[in-house]
Amino acid sequence: MSFEVKHLQKKFGDKQAVEDLSFELREPGVYALLGTNGAGKSTSIRMILGILAKDHGEVLLNGENFDTRKVNVGYLAEERGLYPKYPIMDQLLYFAALKGLSADVAMERIKYWGDRLKVTEYLFPERKKGKKFKPTLADQMSKGNQQKIQLMAALISEPEFLILDEPLSGLDPVNTDLFKSVIREEIDKKKYIIMSSHQMPVIEEFCEDITILNRGKAVVQGNLNEIKKSYGRVNLFVKCDEDISDTISTLGIKVVNDTPAGVQLKVGSEAEAKNLLKQLSDANKTIVRFELREPSLHEIFIESVGGSPEDNTQDNTKNKAEEK
Amino acid sequence: MNKSEFRGFKQVFMFEFMTGVKKPAFVWFLIIICCIAFLSTPLMLIIGNSQSDDETSSDVPQKSVIETVYVYNETGLSIDHNNLKSSEKYSEVSFVTDNTGSYDDAVESLKSNSGSKDLVLKEEYDEKKGFEITIVSSGKSGIKDAAIKSFKEDYTEFSREETLKNLNVSSEDYDYMSKDINIAIMEEKKDGSFTADEGSISATDYTVLLGGLMILFLFINMSAGNVSTSIATEKSSRVIEYLLTGTRPMALLSGKIAARLVETVITAVASFSSYYLSQVVCLFFTVDRTAAASSSDNVVMVSSVWETITLPKLSIAIVYFLLGLALFSILGALAGASVSKLDELQDAYKLFTFIMIFSVYADMFLIIMMLSANASDAMRNFFTIFPFTGAFLTPALILTGKISTLTGIIALIVMIIAAGLMFVLAGAIYESMLLFQGKRLQIKDIIALMKKQVVE
Numbered sequence: 001m002s003f004e005v006k007h008l009q010k011k012f013g014d015k016q017a018v019e020d021l022s023f024e025l026r027e028p029g030v031y032a033l034l035g036t037n038g039a040g041k042s043t044s045i046r047m048i049l050g051i052l053a054k055d056h057g058e059v060l061l062n063g064e065n066f067d068t069r070k071v072n073v074g075y076l077a078e079e080r081g082l083y084p085k086y087p088i089m090d091q092l093l094y095f096a097a098l099k100g101l102s103a104d105v106a107m108e109r110i111k112y113w114g115d116r117l118k119v120t121e122y123l124f125p126e127r128k129k130g131k132k133f134k135p136t137l138a139d140q141m142s143k144g145n146q147q148k149i150q151l152m153a154a155l156i157s158e159p160e161f162l163i164l165d166e167p168l169s170g171l172d173p174v175n176t177d178l179f180k181s182v183i184r185e186e187i188d189k190k191k192y193i194i195m196s197s198h199q200m201p202v203i204e205e206f207c208e209d210i211t212i213l214n215r216g217k218a219v220v221q222g223n224l225n226e227i228k229k230s231y232g233r234v235n236l237f238v239k240c241d242e243d244i245s246d247t248i249s250t251l252g253i254k255v256v257n258d259t260p261a262g263v264q265l266k267v268g269s270e271a272e273a274k275n276l277l278k279q280l281s282d283a284n285k286t287i288v289r290f291e292l293r294e295p296s297l298h299e300i301f302i303e304s305v306g307g308s309p310e311d312n313t314q315d316n317t318k319n320k321a322e323e324k
Numbered sequence: 325m326n327k328s329e330f331r332g333f334k335q336v337f338m339f340e341f342m343t344g345v346k347k348p349a350f351v352w353f354l355i356i357i358c359c360i361a362f363l364s365t366p367l368m369l370i371i372g373n374s375q376s377d378d379e380t381s382s383d384v385p386q387k388s389v390i391e392t393v394y395v396y397n398e399t400g401l402s403i404d405h406n407n408l409k410s411s412e413k414y415s416e417v418s419f420v421t422d423n424t425g426s427y428d429d430a431v432e433s434l435k436s437n438s439g440s441k442d443l444v445l446k447e448e449y450d451e452k453k454g455f456e457i458t459i460v461s462s463g464k465s466g467i468k469d470a471a472i473k474s475f476k477e478d479y480t481e482f483s484r485e486e487t488l489k490n491l492n493v494s495s496e497d498y499d500y501m502s503k504d505i506n507i508a509i510m511e512e513k514k515d516g517s518f519t520a521d522e523g524s525i526s527a528t529d530y531t532v533l534l535g536g537l538m539i540l541f542l543f544i545n546m547s548a549g550n551v552s553t554s555i556a557t558e559k560s561s562r563v564i565e566y567l568l569t570g571t572r573p574m575a576l577l578s579g580k581i582a583a584r585l586v587e588t589v590i591t592a593v594a595s596f597s598s599y600y601l602s603q604v605v606c607l608f609f610t611v612d613r614t615a616a617a618s619s620s621d622n623v624v625m626v627s628s629v630w631e632t633i634t635l636p637k638l639s640i641a642i643v644y645f646l647l648g649l650a651l652f653s654i655l656g657a658l659a660g661a662s663v664s665k666l667d668e669l670q671d672a673y674k675l676f677t678f679i680m681i682f683s684v685y686a687d688m689f690l691i692i693m694m695l696s697a698n699a700s701d702a703m704r705n706f707f708t709i710f711p712f713t714g715a716f717l718t719p720a721l722i723l724t725g726k727i728s729t730l731t732g733i734i735a736l737i738v739m740i741i742a743a744g745l746m747f748v749l750a751g752a753i754y755e756s757m758l759l760f761q762g763k764r765l766q767i768k769d770i771i772a773l774m775k776k777q778v779v780e
Contacts, residue, residue, distance in 0.1 A: 046565070049568070049569055051565060051568040051569065068569050068570075069328055069331050069572070073569055075565070075566060075569045077562065077565040077566055079562040079565060080562060081561040081562030081563040081564075081565070081566070082561060082563055083557065083558070083561060083563055084557075084561055085557075086343055090339070090342075090343065094335065094339040095566065095570065097335040097338070097339070098332050098335050098336075098567065098570030098571050099570050150566070153566060154566075
């Protein structure tokens with residue numbers, strides 16, 4: 001199976017929300033869409049799913065138009081929601097019916113996922129003797145539990161294709177681990193997954209291929225390991241007992257961060273790092289730590305989108321307002 | 325719009341219908357409307373019976389509490405009040421006709437005698453006004469209003485008989501002369517046939533048309549309100565995004581509307597069944613009672629309206645009603661889709677409410693004009709055929725026979741076209757409005773969406 005997104009474009013008024021986005025999934029696994037708020041991740045996902053019209057481009061599955069009416073797709077939206085005043089069991093059965101499941105099969109899967117995600121007590125509340133049975137309504141559940149119900153809705157049809165838009169946002173550490181274990185299971189089942197997230201460690205944990213979007217444009221794209229390699233080992237972390245600032249400034253190396261735990265430097269090449277090591281050694285400095293490594297995804301992300309995350313957030317808030 | 329656009333229709337319909345009928349608001353509404361329908365006939369019977377009892381009691385020869393009636397006959401006719409005394413009811417009443425004082429003196433005298441059971445009566449004749457009878461009682465009279473009212477009715481009858489005697493006209497001749505004269509204006513139609521003018525309506529028709537208008541307004545308003553609230557809820561809770569991966573907007577829209585239509589049909593059938601059952605029960609219990617004949621007039625009054633109903637008329641009216649309901653539900657859906665939050669819905673609903681209220685007022689105006697026989701054919705036909713006004717009134721006009729079956733069919737065709745166009749139009753802008761999460765869309769924004777049609 002091959003899944004291709006080709007030259008996707010979307011404009012809201014004068015703002016280019018997505019500009020010429022293309023990527024491909026040839027094998028099962030997780031593809032990551034990264035970007036700051038308003039970068040165009042959710043818009044791209046909505047266009048992929050066909051719930052938002054594309055200005056240009058195509059989404060193909062095995063060379064044919066990707067149609068959610070024909071392909072079993074599970075979707076966990078960023079803007080999560082349930083009917084607040086309806087029983088959650090009724091809602092899940094409805095969502096399952098929309099995916100073509102019979103009531104019996106849906107009930108079986110609801111039982112499984114209820115157990116797996118630890119929400120059985122809400123799905124099958126105890127019937128108290130002498131009291132009228134009251135099913136649990138969505139607005140009677142915590143936000144985290146509502147999120148679990150929505151993950152159930154996304155997985156209930158056992159989709160071959162899964163789209164997770166910020167799946168872990170707003171979850172506590174326990175539920176984050178629970179969600180991660182479910183995602184891992186889906187990966188093991190050889191599912192095709194597209195995931196968007198702000199949480200770089202999560203992306204590094206699950207994804208092999210990524211696209212970083214900035215203001216609708218793909219600024220970094222490809223295999224994560226290769227991207228990291230392409231940046232080279234330029235991140236240097238040094239900790240000495242003595243002050244080494246003179247040596248660093250003499251060699252003209254850029255200081256990224258200077259903390260009591262050590263100095264984070266950006267070198268031009270591995271040779272430059274070796275030269276610094278030699279200088280420190282010659283000067284009889286006591287080297288506690290000297291680590292040369294590839295940039296983290298977080299660092300690549302920050303470098304790609306430019307400026308601090310805060311700056312981007314502000315900028316993108318403005319963009320989002322324009323979009324509205 | 326192909327078949328796949330309606331994928332998920334059945335599931336949406338079932339969910340909307342099941343959650344709709346489970347809502348306490350729907351259950352209570354159904355119970356209340358069925359109770360009203362069931363109790364309407366007994367209530368009319370009770371009211372009818374109480375009136376009938378009053379009339380019956382006046383026929384019973386109970387003696388009147390009136391002691392003396394001072395009569396001032398200024399008509400010039402010879403009236404023998406002993407004829408009134410011949411009835412047992414007034415046998416002990418004194419009719420004083422040879423009064424020495426004036427009428428004004430007698431009235432003054434009555435004022436000073438509080439608690440007296442006397443009356444002063446003056447009969448006059450004016451060439452322009454006709455016969456005028458004035459009955460005066462004391463402010464603190466010992467005679468109850470019911471007794472005076474009864475005396476008034478008896479005296480009117482007595483006075484008429486005495487007048488006829490004076491003119492040597494028998495009561496049979498009088499009855500004959502008093503018969504109504506009904507005039508029908510026949511107009512030649514294009515096919516050469518003559519048909520009577522249908523412009524005016526009776527008081528009964530007026531009641532039925534107005535009642536029908538109010539009932540349809542209630543159903544249409546409820547249905548459209550439910551559709552718009554449902555859509556606004558899906559938007560504000562963001563559940564719409566999930567739904568759109570399993571179904572299409574047209575399926576969502578049509579599923580919701582169909583669910584509301586079925587709910588309305590259930591309510592209408594249940595309430596009509598309650599009403600019919602009520603009629604059967606009441607007729608069964610009143611069949612042997614003397615009061616039944618008069619009190620069941622209320623039952624007959626409405627029942628007579630049904631006599632004009634034929635199967636084709638009923639079919640056209642039902643289909644027309646459902647299409648009208650669908651038309652306004654689509655408008656309600658657009659109002660719901662134009663907002664992002666539930667609390668903005670009331671604001672978005674203003675235009676929709678205005679269209680609905682304006683249409684209902686226009687229909688009421690037509691009914692009043694028809695009652696006063698001032699409604700022209702063109703006006704009636706326009707209100708009947710124009711979908712917004714027709715939605716509330718045309719079914720009742722068809723059923724009561726106030727418009728011809730042909731006009732009904734034309735109105736139905738126009739309604740089908742209007743509802744179809746509205747559905748296609750709504751489909752064109754519904755999807756983009758569904759995912760819109762900004763401030764409430766204004767009419768100009770919606771028109772822009774229609775022109776741009778950003779939907780695939």
